[in-house]
Amino acid sequence: MKYIIIGVIAVVIIFILFNQFGGKKENNVISQNTNSFETKENAPEQEKPTFGILKKIKSEDYSRFILTKSTTESYILKGIKEYGELSGNEEYKIYNFGIAEYRDWKIIKVDQSISFYVYHNLVGWLSGYEENTAIPELSIGFSKNKTDSQEDYLFFLDPENEYGDTQIGTFRSGKSFSIYLPEAYEEFGNLTIRNEIQVSMKENIDYISEQGFNILDINSLEYTEHKIKMNE
Numbered sequence: 001m002k003y004i005i006i007g008v009i010a011v012v013i014i015f016i017l018f019n020q021f022g023g024k025k026e027n028n029v030i031s032q033n034t035n036s037f038e039t040k041e042n043a044p045e046q047e048k049p050t051f052g053i054l055k056k057i058k059s060e061d062y063s064r065f066i067l068t069k070s071t072t073e074s075y076i077l078k079g080i081k082e083y084g085e086l087s088g089n090e091e092y093k094i095y096n097f098g099i100a101e102y103r104d105w106k107i108i109k110v111d112q113s114i115s116f117y118v119y120h121n122l123v124g125w126l127s128g129y130e131e132n133t134a135i136p137e138l139s140i141g142f143s144k145n146k147t148d149s150q151e152d153y154l155f156f157l158d159p160e161n162e163y164g165d166t167q168i169g170t171f172r173s174g175k176s177f178s179i180y181l182p183e184a185y186e187e188f189g190n191l192t193i194r195n196e197i198q199v200s201m202k203e204n205i206d207y208i209s210e211q212g213f214n215i216l217d218i219n220s221l222e223y224t225e226h227k228i229k230m231n232e
Helices: 002-022 073-084 116-125 201-210
Strands: 062-069 092-102 105-109 138-145 153-157 166-171 176-180 224-231
Touching: 062 116, 073 092, 073 105, 073 116, 073 224, 116 138, 116 153, 116 166, 138 201, 153 176, 153 201, 166 201
Parallel strands: none
Antiparallel strands: 062 105, 062 138, 092 105, 092 224, 138 153, 153 166, 166 176
16 A cells, blocks of 8 residues: 555656646747846856757848837837947948838848848847837737748747746747847857647737737838948
């Protein structure tokens, strides 16, 4: 009898541990909190994600966008400019950013030569880098592959990450991933395919559509070009 009780207790403990640590993390529909993004300079140390398969992203293979909802053009331009000044370096380059309006959405088309690091960090930065009534309700990255739609990917800040330094997303092919922003500076980025993350492209695109933006129209919008200086 004693061994039966011990066996039952062991099974219960294993079940609890599996549900706590072994289950898949589901983030099927975008959920964002503002003012959660932290730069590399002020982010506290934490354990970063290390498991998964690193996938190289060639920026030239993509048209890259940032989808923002319920914000203003002046907030976006100010945010990009201030992000570009963070390094404090004297050397700089001029980049082109296109901004288009679609109902209460502002769609940003990112310069082709912007690095993986800057592009992905900008998505987080614009989601709430300061106290401002124009902080977007949503800030979402969408990269459209120029030749293979299955390589399209969508991403946003992980709503369950309190540090605001990790993004999660999905490819149209169904593979989900994470990006640890402080270490996204490699040429081809650090996008990591992770089986324990589940993000649905279809459900998120449907959600964006419900919020008033049809992502299929993204290439047909009229973008106004803005030249912005960014320090190297």
